[in-house]
Amino acid sequence: MVRPGGELAKRPLHFIWLADCSGSMAGSKIQSLNTAIREAIPHMRDVANNNPNAEVLCRAISFDTQAVWHIPQPTPIDQFQWKDLKATGVTAMGAALKLLANDLDVSKMPTRALPPVLVLLSDGAPTDDFNADLKALIDKPWGKKAVRIAIAIGQDTDLKVLQDFIGHPEIKPLQADNSAELLHYIRWASTEVLQAASAPPSRTTQEASNTMNVALTSPPPPNPEPQTAMDTW
Amino acid sequence: MACSVRGASHEQNGQPNQDACLLDVGKGVFSTATDKKWYCNNIDAESLPVSLLLADGHGSKRHFRSERGSRFAVEMGREAFHKIYSKLSDNDAWRNNGLAQDRVSEMLDNLINSWGTKIAEDVDHDPFSSEQIDLVANRPEVAYGSTLLGVLVTQHWTLYIQLGDGDILVLDKDGKVSQPIAKSAELIANETTSLCQENAAKKVKYALKMNSDNSPWMLMLSTDGYLNSFREESSLLQAGHDFQTLLYTKGPEYIDQELEIWLTEMTKEGSGDDITLGLLYRNLKASVGCTESETLQDHNVEVASSGTEEPVDKENHCRPSELSPENGTAQSSDLGGVPDIPTTHSELTQNVMITQSDSEEDPVHA
Numbered sequence: 001m002v003r004p005g006g007e008l009a010k011r012p013l014h015f016i017w018l019a020d021c022s023g024s025m026a027g028s029k030i031q032s033l034n035t036a037i038r039e040a041i042p043h044m045r046d047v048a049n050n051n052p053n054a055e056v057l058c059r060a061i062s063f064d065t066q067a068v069w070h071i072p073q074p075t076p077i078d079q080f081q082w083k084d085l086k087a088t089g090v091t092a093m094g095a096a097l098k099l100l101a102n103d104l105d106v107s108k109m110p111t112r113a114l115p116p117v118l119v120l121l122s123d124g125a126p127t128d129d130f131n132a133d134l135k136a137l138i139d140k141p142w143g144k145k146a147v148r149i150a151i152a153i154g155q156d157t158d159l160k161v162l163q164d165f166i167g168h169p170e171i172k173p174l175q176a177d178n179s180a181e182l183l184h185y186i187r188w189a190s191t192e193v194l195q196a197a198s199a200p201p202s203r204t205t206q207e208a209s210n211t212m213n214v215a216l217t218s219p220p221p222p223n224p225e226p227q228t229a230m231d232t233w
Numbered sequence: 234m235a236c237s238v239r240g241a242s243h244e245q246n247g248q249p250n251q252d253a254c255l256l257d258v259g260k261g262v263f264s265t266a267t268d269k270k271w272y273c274n275n276i277d278a279e280s281l282p283v284s285l286l287l288a289d290g291h292g293s294k295r296h297f298r299s300e301r302g303s304r305f306a307v308e309m310g311r312e313a314f315h316k317i318y319s320k321l322s323d324n325d326a327w328r329n330n331g332l333a334q335d336r337v338s339e340m341l342d343n344l345i346n347s348w349g350t351k352i353a354e355d356v357d358h359d360p361f362s363s364e365q366i367d368l369v370a371n372r373p374e375v376a377y378g379s380t381l382l383g384v385l386v387t388q389h390w391t392l393y394i395q396l397g398d399g400d401i402l403v404l405d406k407d408g409k410v411s412q413p414i415a416k417s418a419e420l421i422a423n424e425t426t427s428l429c430q431e432n433a434a435k436k437v438k439y440a441l442k443m444n445s446d447n448s449p450w451m452l453m454l455s456t457d458g459y460l461n462s463f464r465e466e467s468s469l470l471q472a473g474h475d476f477q478t479l480l481y482t483k484g485p486e487y488i489d490q491e492l493e494i495w496l497t498e499m500t501k502e503g504s505g506d507d508i509t510l511g512l513l514y515r516n517l518k519a520s521v522g523c524t525e526s527e528t529l530q531d532h533n534v535e536v537a538s539s540g541t542e543e544p545v546d547k548e549n550h551c552r553p554s555e556l557s558p559e560n561g562t563a564q565s566s567d568l569g570g571v572p573d574i575p576t577t578h579s580e581l582t583q584n585v586m587i588t589q590s591d592s593e594e595d596p597v598h599a
Binding site: 003004005006007008009010011051052053054106109110111112113114115141142145146199200201202203204205206207215 | 241242246289291292293294295296378380398418419420421422423424425426427429430431457460461462463464465466467468469471472473475476479491495498499502503504505506
């Protein structure tokens with residue numbers, strides 16, 4: 001006998017990369033970013049396999065002089081392939097958040113979805129109206145309830161902006177000063193954070209307004225020493 | 234009937250079932266244990282009122298005793314329902330809108346307080362460790378955090394209460410589905426309102442509605458693990474309709490047999506969460522005028538036998554409206570084997586319906 005109701009499905013978990021590909025990212029930074037995300041994918045698949053009730057759907061926004069959906073379709077992680085980014089232009093970070101906010105509108109998100117994970121990677125400061133666009137994102141219920149992580153690439157990043165994006169003072173931006181650290185932090189964001197978001201327990205609305213929506217493990221410590229001076233951004 | 238299954242993800246990580254369920258049908262109270270599947274057979278209520286309460290413990294690190302909290306919630310809910318039933322039954326108090334609202338508000342305050350008292354007793358009996366004390370920061374009720382949803386069906390009215398996530402469906406005789414309590418748009422991404430929050434009584438949503446010959450005909454309550462297992466939200470309403478159809482075409486015994494299997498499949502293939510579902514429904518045999526010795530078939534109601542693999546021929550499906558006696562003929566409108574009660578409402582002078590649908594909720598924080 002057919003069970004009452006309709007088709008069963010795992011709960012969708014949207015994992016979204018927001019990647020700075022402005023001109024200052026040219027060279028080893030963009031190369032390291034592309035490599036790190038590509039190398040994280042198999043580990044994300046492992047996490048997804050260990051959390052059979054979450055359907056991990058991955059996509060990406062890139063931003064330079066403008067923001068675009070670099071990979072626009074929410075893609076099941078077992079099918080997700082990274083397309084390399086090229087660096088050019090300035091840093092329309094605000095536009096990236098505005099683009100993201102449109103897709104996190106309640107009309108486009110199923111109510112049964114797990115908290116989305118948003119990972120912002122940048123080496124500089126926004127050159128557009130970041131504050132207004134961040135507000136637009138946080139004003140969306142799904143934007144507010146998303147797990148927001150930020151990784152600073154190099155020493156010139158505006159950390160305050162990244163902290164504002166995260167929105168919870170207990171979670172700091174991760175500082176990646178070389179390719180090994182970037183790989184390290186992207187691995188953590190794409191596995192530990194994904195794991196925590198895949199099976200979150202219920203929380204009261206009061207708790208969720210005071211702390212991050214999902215309990216995260218501590219990020220890994222930074223590498224103590226770069227191998228050469230050329231490795232440091 | 235009701236059934237509660239432990240979530241597939243909880244099976245994996247060793248957590249207990251944090252849902253609780255209580256079905257009070259007068260002659261007995263059936264409730265869940267905390268860490269095993271519970272299953273209650275099709276029960277004919279000897280008399281009204283009957284009540285069904287579900288609760289879902291939160292399960293995060295701070296809510297480390299939520300499986301006890303959910304159990305306390307349904308127990309205190311039952312006590313609260315008993316008290317309000319006697320208060321609103323006396324002197325037809327339920328006919329007075331303002332008075333009914335006062336009584337419900339008072340009931341909710343008392344429910345929260347009694348839940349808190351249960352918690353204090355539990356902490357006395359089983360004190361927190363120092364680490365646990367740090368987690369709850371002088372608010373022991375946080376450790377027991379739970380949602381609560383429930384329905385109290387009496388002869389004249391039905392009371393619905395809900396704090397937090399989960400769903401209550403009402404179906405009328407013709408299968409029309411409604412939800413007496415509006416869902417909050419803020420309760421997404423695993424966030425919920427809770428018994429452990431400050432001013433919890435003010436956050437409870439409720440509705441008090443008159444009964445009629447047509448409604449409620451079937452009530453379906455479920456914790457959020459149920460809805461979260463479906464791909465489409467519309468499947469919840471479809472499920473309500475399907476359950477009612479099954480009651481008429483295959484009988485409650487069939488659902489009895491399959492319900493645990495269905496819920497187990499759903500947590501495995503869907504949400505991974507604990508799932509609890511309860512049904513209250515009118516006795517079909519009584520509604521079509523069967524005497525105790527008669528069967529539904531004697532009244533031309535075709536019902537497939539339990540365990541059949543063949544789908545019932547749709548032409549043999551019977552809608553209750555097609556089987557009802559003609560207008561004006563008295564029929565039992567009770568839930569299963571209850572003595573006759575007035576079936577017309579001409580003597581009623583006021584249609585009482587109170588709601589608190591816009592309860593106080595925490596403000597959105599940027």
